[in-house]
Amino acid sequence: MLTILFDGIAYGMLLFILAVGLSVTMGLMNFINLAHGAFAMLGGYLTVALMQHQGLPFLACLPIAFGVTALVGAVLERTLYRPMYKKPHLDQVLFSIGLTFMAVAATDYFMGSQQQIIQLPEWLLGRTEWFDGALGMGHYRLFIIAICAALTVGLQFVLSRTRFGSRLRASVDDPRVAASLGINVNLVFAATFAVGSGLAGLGGALGAEVLGLDPSFPLKFLVYFLIVVAVGGTSSITGPLLAALLLGIADVAGKYYIPKLGGFIVYTLMIAILIWRPHGLFSRLGGGK
């Protein structure tokens, strides 16, 4: 049963990397970006294209997926998203879901609608078994957990210990006062948005092997992202992390023990948690904007 736990953690970690950007834009910048999955898809397709057409190794593709997606995120933030910050939430939702549909259609047109297949390097393909097979760990899943854990620590450090982190938190709490103190609020937001998008891109690249990759990716996983954010709350990094882990483990274990209910377990769990704590598991008391 340790295997199930292990798979669940790997799955949860992946969800966390994919969703953390959404949690940042939603919680810190108070902007609902439903097009978040489209950035993840971009990262995935970049990896596929680079590997298949340029012959780049998988490892080299990961930073590129991060960098290019972040760049695209920054450009879109400057051109499309910034005017939307002050608009009501409904406008933001309509705007970003529209973007998603455009991304889906464009991908379908240029890349075709079939599932994309990634060939992993040999050393990631194996599997290690411990305790007489009670714990089997796929190397690729270990790799995902390692990368995601490192990223989490890094993110937490940047947000809570660095100057940039405190500027970001200040900008979020009161953009006008922050600006009057000499903080370039626009730049801080743009950088945050870009990093969030880049992380999604990285998640998409890492997840292509486990989650599959086709043009409907942003819509297929939007629900999972939103669950992570809703359950985890948007006020910290640890909230979404624990929510993603919980979701991953519940999903995998649910499908293993009660396959008939399949993906239903996750939604039940979410409803139960949200009834118990409407602002998410780890939100500040009375928080939630």
Added chain:
Amino acid sequence: MQKRHFIRAAAALALAGSLGHAAAQDNTFKIGLILPMTGPFASTGKQLEAAARLYVAQNGDTVAGKKVQLIVKDDTGAPDVTKRIAQEMVINDKVQVLAGFGLTPLAFATAPVATQSKTPLVVMAAATSSITQASPFIVRTSFTVPQVVTVLADWATKNNIKKVVSLVTDYAPGVDSEKYFSQRFQANGGVVIETLRVPLRSPDFAPFLQKVRDAKPDALFTFVPSGAGSALMKQFAERGLDKAGIRMIAEGSVTDDDILNGMGDVALGVVTAHHYSAAHNSPLNKKFVEAFGKANNGMRPNFMAVGAYDGMRVIYEGAKKTKGEGGEALLNAMKGQVFESPRGPIYIDAQTRDVVHNVYVRKVEKVNGQMWNTEIQTVTDVKDPGKAQ
């Protein structure tokens, strides 16, 4: 709105006396080909269209002195769109025959149009058993899911597979294959330890495959859409199910010729049953595969393509017999046709209007650096077991 369409259709029919007669006047023979060409099933439409066009290119665009006009429309894989396009084709374009139908629901939605306008409808792809019973005007040239999975079940029994776990995607063809495979396998004395259904949108096979591994069957029987198939096979190997001595047997769509080469070595050794393999060893098939590749940028024809190719053959030969007339005459001329297809010998059962052909058990092998479904056993003249019940 739909009701009005039908009233218009009825009026048009009454005025013209008969549809075939009306269309005969402009000296063309029109084939309305409705395919999913965009959306998630675009690859199906692509194969079907390419094969239909290849047949026309090879056999000329006149039949019985009439000019053949192929009207191709995209239904995006949505049943209501298929039905609307079919109505427009019957009323406005006055097509003699409807063809295509990439998915089961699309064929079911259009069946009433065929019945009411007495237009023959050739199903070139959809594979649910009961489709031909939805209208007396439906003829099928693809295959049926029960046809192939029962053959696979027999093969499994003969090859020392006594316990299986079935893992299928939770949608009509998946459920169909689970049902007919389990029935036949159990009737042969085998044990189905567990039947698992994966949601169509399930992102990760990990928990299901772990379940399979822990159940320790002799083989895993599976049917998932071909795109998901490669992910399944990868995770099957990654999870070490092959090393645990579990074999993988599948409905033939899982190792779809169209994408088999992209699946990588994990697909090697997978045993499937189907009615067509691009590796089928016959002069006719070699010619077909070569011509298809030449006309389509090296693309390999899959089972969808052969369904469309044979469908066009059935329509052409039918039209020759009726001298270009449509309606019931054309339907009757299609029934009972016997011919050699790239897939092997095939005939259209005059009673059920369904296809009867050989079903092949195949194994994925690497030949000259390419992956192929090599045929290892042939079961001749398989009728659809679904009709017997």
